[in-house]
Amino acid sequence: MSDIEEKPSKIRKLDLPEGAKGSEESPLALFGLGDKNKPEGFREQAGDEANDTQHLESQGVAEEKAVLSKNQLKKIRKQEQWLAGKEYRRTKRRQKHKEKQARKAAAVQEAANDGNEVRKIALAKDSKQHPRRPVQAPIALIMDCDFNDLMTEKELISLGAQLTRCYSDNRSGPFRFYIAVSSWGGSLKTRFETVLANHHLNWKGVRFFESDFQAAAKELNAAMRGQEGGRLVGALSDGEIKATESKPEKLSTEKVVAFVADENTTTDMDDPNPTPSTVYLTSDSPNTLDRLSPNTSYIIGGIVDKNRHKGICYKRACERGIPTAKLPIGEYMTMQSRSVLAVNHVVEIMLKWLETGNWGEAFLSVIPKRKEAKLKVDNGSAEGGEDVTEREDAEGADEFGE
Known part of the structure; x- marks a missing residue:
């Protein structure tokens, strides 16, 4: 046999049908083995896998819904x-x-x-007629909002409403303070940016700091001591607190601390780098505030907690070496409930004192009736039958809810 006969002949390439040219079908489809002609067992297996996938997806959605109450x-x-x-x-x-x-x-x-x-x-x-623009006083109020993790959603809503009320009260009176919010972030900031549609960005004269209250006090101290830092108006223009009939003659023996500017005030204001004067207001402080002082930043704890975290603001101030004080509520008023006030109540009381120079009048006009506060008289007892005004604040720390 010759060599030519021993070599196998080449397999001829079969031409595809005319309809199959340029088709993107798989080779199995060309020979009648497409999806429809697949073996029955193969089709059932593929169907089971698809059903399992759909079942798992539906089960995941059901589990996600089950998580929410x-x-x-x-x-x-x-x-x-x-x-x-x-x-x-x-x-x-x-x-x-x-x-x-x-x-x-x-x-x-x-x-x-x-x-x-x-x-x-x-x-x-x-x-x-338009409201007269309030006169700027050289006093700063800083809301320390570094307590987001300690509050519930309802309490955060309450705090947001109180901050809004603080801004409203500060711009509607005859005098105004510097207002700042420190430790601005977390859930509180998210609520203002989403649910409240960033309306805080339109608050004139209010500053927001992501840093803590000490950094905010340093910046506000420079603003208060500037050329347009404010004027000594209202009670700040008096050398002493105005004496009125509502001021009790016999005060308690507790130490009353007066953070008053001393004789070196003028020299201190000329200092290019003066030390910021800061006082943390907390009801747990052993010191009682006698009057407000110019060029001073007063820190107010921005927390609504139903008194769960008692003493947290006082502890926070002591750890940083910041002087503390409390409003003289016990010197002027008797209250049936605790003397812890909402943030907006504290701001409103301080604004009222700046206007009148009288703590008793300020407390009477602001403290809600539910606290059953009564003004003290000379003998130390409550004045018979005189309650506070019937002004209920919807944004109070105890009863607010959206």
């Missing part, structure tokens, strides 16, 4: 409904404002038609 799901739905109605509420507010302006214009027109010039002038003045 009914109350949590209810809160989520309520939050979604509130966000959905945001645009509607905004439109409603604008509509009410337009209606109010229209009523004023109609009243002016009616007075003009009746020939009542006096009423017309009064209405016109009332519509153009």
Whole structure:
């Protein structure tokens, strides 16, 4: 046999059918072995795998839903409904404002038609009247908000409302303080940026610091001692606290500390790098505040905790060597409940003292009625039947809830 006969012949390449040219089908499909013609056992196995995958996915979703309680799901739905109605509420507010302006214009027109010039002038003045800008005082209030991890969601909501009230009170009175928020971050900041739509960015004169209250006090100290640091107005312009009938003659024997500027105040203000004067206000302090002092930063603990963490602000100040003091509530008032006040109450009391120079009057006008506070008289007992005003604060630390 020759060599040619021993060599095997080449396998001829089969031409694909015309319809199969350029097709992206698999070779199994070309020979009739596609998905439809796969062996029955193979198809069943693939189907079982797909069913298992779907089962696992549905099981994961069910487990995720099972983690949330009914109350949590209810809160989520309520939050979604509130966000959905945001645009509607905004439109409603604008509509009410337009209606109010229209009523004023109609009243002016009616007075003009009746020939009542006096009423017309009064209405016109009332519509153009704007609140007078408060005078800046050289005193700073710093809200120490480094307690996010110690509060519940409801308590964080309460604190946010109290901070909002502090800003409102500070800008609506005849005098105003420097206001700052230190340790700004965490859940509180997230709430302001999301739920409250960053409205804090429009707060004029309020500074937010991610650093602690000591760094904030240092910066505010420079601002207070600057050329436009503020004026000695209200009670700050008096050499002593104004003597009034509501001030008790017999005070308790507890030490009353007066953080008053001494004779070196002028020299200290000329110092290019003066030491910041800082006082941490806490009801646990053994010292009692007698009056507010210019060029001083007063720290207020930004925490709502139903008194669970008693003494935490006092301990925080002592660890850093910061002087502490408490408002003279016990010197002027008798209270049936604890003397711990909400953040906005403390700010409002200090604003009222700056305006009147009288702690008793400040306490009476601010402390909520639920605390059953009464003014002390000369013999140390409570003045018969005189309660505080019936002004209930919705943002109080004990009863607030959104």
